[in-house]
Amino acid sequence: MSSGVEQSAKGTLRIGDWIVSPMAGHMTRGDETVRLEARTMRLLLCLAENAGQVVSIDDLLNQVWQGVVVTPDSVYQAVTSLRRLLGDDPKQPVYIATVPRRGYRMVAKVSHGDEHALPVIAQTAANEAFHPPGQAIKPRSGSRRLYTKLLAIVCLLIAACTAFYFLTKQRPLQQTAAAAVTPDPKSIAVIPFLDLTDTMNEEPFADGMTEELIDRLSQSKELHVASPTSSFYFKGKQVTVADISKALNVAYVLDGSVRKSGNTLRVAARLVRADDGFVVWSQTYDRSWDDKLMIQDDIASEVAKALKGSIR
Structure with a gap:
């Protein structure tokens, strides 16, 4: 695996709508979580680290299947499988595009790190606009108490909703599982x-x-x-x-x-x-x-x- 792919494997990546966690072996999009096999993850990271560039079949074989003797068919099948997991259409790709006779190119936007932190960064920038750099921003005691109360209310609501869900859904789920037919x-x-x-x-x-x-x-x-x-x-x-x-x-x-x-x-x-x-x-x-x-x-x-x- 290239040094770039090794670096990506240490943190998270945002690839299009997906947040990829190499160490955990999965990627998430909203409430959806998809687990990836180790080789499929290496393929995704290899394409992501070369986003916008064409990666040849030979390069993919050397980086993803290093030390394993396989044919180009393995690459075709792996890319097809990865596209299905990403929800990509090879005819109108938004993630992986086929470049005839050359290889594949990651066309989705790729960024390092979890971009969920951006709202926090934006808030910090807004605070600094009203407070000179180096000056501590002290939260008001009243705001802190209000925040604590709101947090407690939210936790209670979540607990109540969770209990209601399991009480009302557990029996139907058990009945559905019992009614499942073995193929x-x-x-x-x-x-x-x-x-x-x-x-x-x-x-x-x-x-x-x-x-x-x-x-x-x-x-x-x-x-x-x-x-x-x-x-x-x-x-x-x-x-x-x-x-x-x-x-x-x-x-x-x-x-x-x-x-x-x-x-x-x-x-x-x-x-x-x-x-x-x-x-x-x-x-x-x-x-x-x-x-x-x-x-x-x-x-x-x-x-x-x-x-x-x-x-x-």
Whole structure:
């Protein structure tokens, strides 16, 4: 990891709407908290430390995957996953932009430290406007007593609201948890594949690849496959595998991407176990860009055969 990334890991960063805490391993936005794996955090910090600049695939491999032998596919998948966590759209990015044939660029505003302290700084500046530098600002005793009373009232209100919430919500939550249905261990949802081609104009092919996979997997009597309507509901939405699993009541989620280089098409597929988020199978398929329908049928057949042995 570069020295800049090491420095960022010691404090907090504000990246767009997110406050990133590397030491805690998470980022927050309002009431939302998202935990990041160590490598995903290093990827985010690497891009943030070079905000506004293009970071090449080789640089990311050297800094994020230092000492580990991986292919550029690992970078593509990691960036795609990070975008989903940030709530970013690769077609209209506000966080990470793809620079065709060069790499990625952090386009969001990045600043060091927790900017929640700004109101306090602003108040200090206002005080100094009425008091010469070096002169102590003594709080009025009456204001101090009023502040203490207000603080006590606020604490009582918070305690009362908390007690009311747990008294009124605890039973419904328990009932909901009891009513939750455990997904069939051989159930799966195929999420629309991502178009990661340089021009991003192969979305119809990516959608067709998704539909072909759903159709091919549905022919297996051993698997229970979510319908295309349910799967395509999540197209373009920034949701986690856990959320998809809960919404569709499936044990596995299959996603992937489509890329193109010259006359070669590359389709990457990945099977994720929903209960722990682990990737249990992944494969990359390279085909000549001659017959799109034949490519979809060929890859769908191979994926269907591979998944039968991976889903237990």
